[in-house]
Structure formats: structure tokens, C-alpha cells
Amino acid sequence: MRTSDKHQKIIQAAIKVLANKGFFNARISDIAKEAQVADGTIYLYFNNKYDILITLFEEEIGKIIVLVKQLIEKETDPKIMLEIFALQHIKMMEEKKELAEVLQVELRQSNKFMKEYRNTKFIEYIDIVSHIIHLGQEKNIFRKDLLPGVAKRAFFGALDEMSRLWILSSSHRYTIEQSANQIVDIFLYGMTEKT
């Protein structure tokens, strides 16, 4: 039976350790120790060190996608949808600070050292934004000349960079809500002064 659920225990330990040390500086024995498990036990649940990271990506991003989609499905106004996505994305940073750190740093370089791995879950997450933009265009709320491929990246990138700042610096001038609102506001109405 899986009363102790080692799989989950190891994943959670890995998040903690990887957030602090990064993938290459983290030792398997660090993760084992954090999970209160023997080094060898890890290899009963994962094929190798990479496999821990990949599984972590898939499972944790998967959870986030489910949550965000649920929240958005209830809405019909694409503007509000964007707001929800933004707030949810940045909120995640403080609720799951360590996971966020891992995703920010390791996801970026995973392409580099795991050539074959295509992170479809991550793409699925970003595509939530492009669906919202599409919807907004159909409803005549968003400009028709938006290139959804560019707009989704720009929006996601803005949020993500804001999150990075949030994670990496200790002092915060603005609240998470302020930041998220400001970004959505800029994307909806632009930075130009109405005259």
C-alpha cells in the first residue's frame, strides 16, 4: 500500500532542494535526506535524476492548469479572464514560492540539457492566454490586428518577469494584487495618456 506515498514525498522534497540549490548543485542524497528516505529508495520511484525533474514539471504544472481553467471557465468576459489568469499566476508565486523558483529557473534550461524533452504541459499553460485573446477578438473586445502568438507571449512574459522579481528580491514595493492589476491594465489600455 501507499500509506506514506513516497512518490509524493520525494517530489515535494525535490522542490524544496532544487529551489535552494538548483538542479546541478543538488545531490540525490540531499533530496533523499529531505524526503527522509534512503538514497536508493529514490531509484525505486524514479529512473534517474532528470526523471525527478521532468515528473515534477508535468505533475505540478498539471495541477496549476486544472485550477486556472476551472476559475476561467466560469467567466465570459475575456478582460476578466485575463485578470484572473494574471492574479492567479502571480499569486502562485507566494503560495508555492519554492515550486515557482524551480519552474522559473530549471524550466528555462531544461531545453538545453534534455534535448528530447518537449514541455507540452508548459505550452498548454501558455495557450490558455492565447485562447482568451482569441475569444476577445471574436467578441470584438480585443483588436483584430493582434497577433495572438505574439500577444500571448508578451502577456505571459510580463507576468513572468514580474514574478521573477518577486521571487528573487526580498523587499517588495507593491503588493501582488497591485502588480497583477497594473500589468493587466497596461495590456488592456496601454501606457499612453488619454488626452
Place this chain on the structure above:
Amino acid sequence: MRTSDKHQKIIQAAIKVLANKGFFNARISDIAKEAQVADGTIYLYFNNKYDILITLFEEEIGKIIVLVKQLIEKETDPKIMLEIFALQHIKMMEEKKELAEVLQVELRQSNKFMKEYRNTKFIEYIDIVSHIIHLGQEKNIFRKDLLPGVAKRAFFGALDEMSRLWILSSSHRYTIEQSANQIVDIFLYGMTEKT
């Protein structure tokens, strides 16, 4: 004498190797080979592996800053300044694809494995944007309610995420100019349809 300038040769070799393998998978001997230099020679010019990376950051970002500042100084309209910054940033990606890859990936994780290193050059680069935004506010061209700390990150993040896509994927739907223009346009005027 420095007719062959090993320092420069090693940096350029490092860019190439790190772009392909990433910092942790790159061996010193790989860099040495690429630079056509003995392994030991590298240690006559750099203290250790980290030192190569840090020096690379400082020197190469430094060059970019000088260039961008030159281009912007000639302008007075903050809108145009933003355009120049955007175009220049994304252009860099194709002109120095390998450098861009290193910056995208390694800069992100450098905080993780070099706790003491504060990348002031990088901050200086991003601050170019916040200066532009400030200027725009003073001139009553940009909204006064913009939080420059958030807006600069959002703008930079949007560009950077776009660049990442450009670097990592091989097929490109839009040109660099299209992408840069679209992003600036969104930031200036928003995504909402004028009705």
C-alpha cells in the same frame, strides 16, 4: 604582447560552448578546445569556471548597454525610445544568437549558484526602460498612474519572452520587426478595441 588576445578568444569560445551545452554540462576542456588553447591556459586568464561566466556577462552586457544608450540618446520622444529599445533587444537575438542563449538561460540561474553575485550590469540594462518611462510621464505622454517598477519589468519581460521563443524554436511565423512593433504597440495603446 597580446597579438592573439587569448582572453577574448576564450570568452568567445565560452559563448559558443555554453550556448550549446549550458554551464554545468560544458567542460573546461570543451571551451579550451573551441578556443584552440590548452586546458591550463584558461586558468592563466580566469580564476575558475564561474569567473568565465561572470566576466562574459559583464563584458557582453556592457557592450550592449553602450550601444543601446547611444541609439536612444539621439531621441526625445519616449515612444520612439521604447521602439528603439524593443527593436534593438530583439534584433540582438539574431545577430548574437549564441550570446542571447547564454544570457537567457544562464543569467536566470546565476543567482542560484553564485549567491554573492549581484548582476549590476543587467539591472543597469533594464533600468534604461524605467528611465524612458519616467521621461514619458514627465512629458505627459505616459499615464501618471504607471508604477515604473512594474511597467519596466512588464515591458522587458514581454520582449524577453518573445526572444526566448525566437531562440528556441526554429520556425518563425512573424519577423523580428513585426514582433517588436506589436509589443510596443500593445504597451502604448493596449489590446482593447477602440469603439
Place this chain on the structure above:
DNA sequence: AAAATATGAATGAAGATTCATTTATTAAAC
């Protein structure tokens, strides 16, 4: 008492760094 889980010491490969030696460059002496 099988079968399934878990352990952690031992193995072996990898690769950053060192340093004794070689080669190239500059200066000095004649």
C-alpha cells in the same frame, strides 16, 4: 514464509584544477 519495500555502503566515471615541464619572447652581453 514469500513477496514487496527499503536501506546505505561500495563502485566507478567524470571533470575541475594543479603543476612540472616545454616553448616562446625579451633583454643583456659580447
Place this chain on the structure above:
DNA sequence: GTTTAATAAATGAATCTTCATTCATATTTT
């Protein structure tokens, strides 16, 4: 201007440490 000595630059094989992974053994569960 040629030979010799001193200094600087470069080499790359050897060293030494650091883990990921394995597996013979032990423990727990059924």
C-alpha cells in the same frame, strides 16, 4: 648582429574530489 640568459606564456597529463547509480542485505507487509 649573434649568442646567451632570464622571464613570461602555454601545455596537458596526473591528481583528487564529488556524486549518480547499483546491489547485496535487511526490514516490513501480505
